[in-house]
Amino acid sequence: MKEHAHSPAQALFRRLFVINALVFAAGTLVLALSPATVSSPVLLAEIPVLAIGLALILAANALLVRASLAPLTALTSLMQRVDLLHNRDRLREDGNGDLASVVTTFNQMLDRLEEERASASAHALAAQEAERGRIARELHDEIGQSLTVALLGLKRTRDRAPAELTAELEHTQEAIRASLDEVRQVARRLRPGVLEDLGLHSALTALATDLSQTGSVHVTRSLASVPPLAADVELVLYRIAQESLTNVARHSGATTAALTLAVVEDGEVVLRVTDDGRGGVREHGAGIRGMHERALLIGARLGIHSPPGGGTRITLTVPGTAKEPTA
Template sequence: MASLDDTGGPMSFPLPSGLPEDRPPRRYAPLVWRVAATNALVLLAACLLTVLVLSPEKISSFAVDEAVLLGCALSLVIAVNVVLLRRAFAPLGALLTLSRHVDLTRPGQRVPIPRRDSEAGDLAAGFNEMLNRLEAERRDSTRRAIAAQEAERLRVARELHDEVGQTLTGVLLQLSPVLKRAPADLQSDLAEVQEVVRASLEDVRRISIELRPEALDDFGLARALVALTDRLRERTGLQVSRQIRQGLPYLDRESELVVYRVAQEALTNVVRHAGTDRAELSLEHQEDHLILLVRDRGVGIDPAQMDGTGMQGMRERAALIWGELSVHSPTGGGTEVRLDLPLKDPTA
């Protein structure tokens, strides 16, 4: 099921554009081992130098027991050194991994920092703070873009309804008396023109509703999803099995619109690309999350289409309300789109 831009276990999303998926093999040893090896060499050299300077005559009679004791002491010092260094440098490895794969459309990815007791910990904390700022800026810019998009959709919907729709209605009204007065040999042609105008008027009304769903404004999310699936069945023949739980928790206007647009995009993709006339839609409340699930048993999703404009739009809308969007092909075939929306503010 591909994703288009005419609306807006789980898979892992591909890396953002510009980030290479495969890095060349590392050509150097990890920093912790280089530092530990350097310290070990320094300690060994210091011990040998101490023996040479203070007791050079003992070199020839250096006992096995003394050598074993010195080796054990050095090993203990090196082991403690490695443990301390690994703990101090651990945030660097996590930071490197996250910096290569971070995706700002999946908010909340952070470097784990058990404690800030080293410069590496401070560096990881600074990276996390940078991600906080980037996510906030991206969320604000996405919110402004989507608000502008919805405002433009509202304007176009009103223009279609008030201008084009009214014009086509006037044409229909004028055709009726003309059809009655027309000669018999022209009536069939005029009747055909009348049906074309009537079909065009229905298309204009449908497009207007899809651009700005009135049911969402007037009756709420659950009723709007029912109206959406009913229109798809009438227009395309897609049979959607609905499971919408009663008594869903309150959602603000922005969250309702995101859930509606994701469901609209997912069902549109079923019609266009899944190769099936059946789909399932469920909306339920699980603890502190609202779960939207759209599933079909069609041909499945093409991985090459995962970065389509429509898919990217769904992911950005989900990130706007701290939601997580996942898409995968289940074992039985087809495609499953899941939107997991936290009902509590993760930043609170």
């Protein structure tokens, strides 16, 4: 194993040694066969000949060595730009001579890192979904029930209360009823029961409707029928649509937005959210990185186009292989 680890360095050493040996042997042969001679001491007329010969030898050596080390330059460039959220950025393994094994090893290392990151992200997102489900159940079963009991108690109190307290009790009832509605909405956002019960189309429709009903952003939707998708794929589509629409409402300053779902060539499913807001979305924000991680889990591509002042377009492209397996 140790010998194998040193073999690329040994191969590179042999290549450079051979290159230098050939260059100097060629220079020696040219001097031996050419009519040029060197006196002792060296005459002034012979200095230009020696200088030209040395320059030619150095130039030939530099070109050959540079060509041999070119893969290292490409490897360094890839190291500087590599991002495990944007996968499949690899170096070509052919045409790299003795450094091919180094390139192959580096590509294999990136494969392992991407697999490990995807696995870690999957576990983290699964734990996140489980925690969201737990909080949603507690909100619905405990806080929701408590608010409902308080609301019913206030109704009985209002029915027996003096007339001068009726208006105040009704106001309190409305406040509790509004809080109950907010709790239910938060629970629905945390745990998309409509996705589990009615499917992706209904869940996306509910997202667009909920945002439109807030009055801040009018959302149009165009949702095509899609082939059956795996449960994790549907969840990623839903969560990215949810995060995108939430960002539209909170940060974009938009008045209109559009949610589309379509099937394109090769069976790819494309989810797109666009708005007419201020644009200039930061690619490295926590929300955007979270969407990239979710897309990576299902092998999808996430594209973000957000020029300053030109609105934002978020596109998620799911490969056609992400369909629900058939029995």
